[in-house]
Amino acid sequence: MARAIWSGAISFGLVNIPVKLYSAVSRKTVRFNQLDGSDNSRVRQRRVNESTGEEVPYENLVKGYEIGPERYVVITPDELDSVQPEKTRTIDIEDFVELDQIDPMYFDHTYYLAPAAGAAKAYALLLKAMEETGRVAIARVVIRSKENLVAIRPRDGVLAMETMLFSDEVVAPDSLEDLPEGNEKTTKREVDMARQLIDSLSAAFEPDKYRDEYRDRVLEMIERKAEGEEIVIEAPSEEPQAVPDLMAALEASIASSKRQSSGGEKKESSRAKASNGSGSSKPKKKPAAKRKPAASTKK
Numbered sequence: 001m002a003r004a005i006w007s008g009a010i011s012f013g014l015v016n017i018p019v020k021l022y023s024a025v026s027r028k029t030v031r032f033n034q035l036d037g038s039d040n041s042r043v044r045q046r047r048v049n050e051s052t053g054e055e056v057p058y059e060n061l062v063k064g065y066e067i068g069p070e071r072y073v074v075i076t077p078d079e080l081d082s083v084q085p086e087k088t089r090t091i092d093i094e095d096f097v098e099l100d101q102i103d104p105m106y107f108d109h110t111y112y113l114a115p116a117a118g119a120a121k122a123y124a125l126l127l128k129a130m131e132e133t134g135r136v137a138i139a140r141v142v143i144r145s146k147e148n149l150v151a152i153r154p155r156d157g158v159l160a161m162e163t164m165l166f167s168d169e170v171v172a173p174d175s176l177e178d179l180p181e182g183n184e185k186t187t188k189r190e191v192d193m194a195r196q197l198i199d200s201l202s203a204a205f206e207p208d209k210y211r212d213e214y215r216d217r218v219l220e221m222i223e224r225k226a227e228g229e230e231i232v233i234e235a236p237s238e239e240p241q242a243v244p245d246l247m248a249a250l251e252a253s254i255a256s257s258k259r260q261s262s263g264g265e266k267k268e269s270s271r272a273k274a275s276n277g278s279g280s281s282k283p284k285k286k287p288a289a290k291r292k293p294a295a296s297t298k299k
Contacts, residue, residue, distance in 0.1 A: 006143055007116060008089035010126065010152070010159075016090070017123050018116035021143075024160060025110050030218045085147040091161070096135040099153060106151075106164045113152065113159040123159070130154050193250040200257040 004020035011017075034043040047056045063080065064072035091113075115123035130137070130153070137152040149164045173179070221231060 004114075008091060008141070009116075010093065010113070010139075011090040012093035012126075012137070012139075015122065015126075017126060018119040019091070019113045019123065019159075020116055021161070022112045022114060023109075024112045028212065028215060030215055030222075084145050085142045087142055087145065091139045091141040091150065091152070093137045093139040093152070095138045096130075096133070097138055098134065099136045102136065102151060102164075105170055108163040108165055111161045111163070113161050127154055127157070127159055130159075190246060190250070193247065193254065197250055197254050197257065200254060200261065 002022045004022055006021035007019070008021070009016045009018045035041060036043055047058070047061065048054065049056050062074050062076065064074045066072055113123075139150050139152060141148050141150055149166055151162045151164055152159055153162070154160070225231060
């Protein structure tokens with residue numbers, strides 16, 4: 001069961017709704033520890049003074065902001081505390097806006113808000129009103145001494161809260177180097193071909209369809225090595241040659257998409273026949289891939 005990481009209240013107008021905050025995201029990154037390759041012992045990081053080479057005790061550490069080469073402004077903990085946001089327990093709604101007015105680039109991390117004891121009716125009322133108006137609440141909240149801009153929106157019968165980036169944290173596209181100047185000409189045929197390719201690849205969004213294939217391969221390799229298997233590194237495949245021109249690339253992409261679509265339809269048809277008993281017998285299973293046996297540990 002997920003545990004609440006924060007508790008407070010949603011505040012708008014004169015209404016307060018006690019809530020609990022839960023993370024809606026569980027990162028699945030594969031994490032590694034650094035080891036000494038000679039004996040696989042853990043390697044620890046040390047805080048070392050660059051001038052003396054000696055380790056610095058934690059209590060001697062101070063915060064410094066670099067204003068020039070080797071020039072720092074030192075800020076004490078008390079000075080930092082004096083300008084930190086007030087540690088309130090409220091999510092203060094400032095505005096209600098249309099969801100499509102918010103660029104997804106501003107969203108950062110997703111949480112769920114659940115009603116605290118005795119707040120179920122008020123919570124349900126706000127949820128219902130936001131569902132019917134189609135509005136998203138823009139609010140501020142202090143979590144772990146940091147003020148956050150957030151968006152609160154209905155999602156699957158609960159209120160979801162997205163932490164957001166502030167406008168000055170989003171990089172403007174015109175600040176990028178090597179952008180096209182905007183005078184590139186495209187023909188109607190090129191645009192029609194591009195639209196045809198988009199249409200051929202269009203589908204309903206199904207989140208479960210997409211997996212982190214790299215993470216799956218890493219975890220599989222870890223499991224195989226843990227079982228004693230020796231991993232054989234295969235030579236990388238050659239890079240495909242560049243397509244001569246844009247039209248050729250579009251035509252090849254559309255043809256490939258049609259072949260894949262046709263193959264998918266044939267597979268669905270075959271499955272349907274098999275399920276109705278009108279097809280042939282069950283397909284034979286593919287033979288299991290051979291694995292290189294683990295090296296013997298006997299001397």
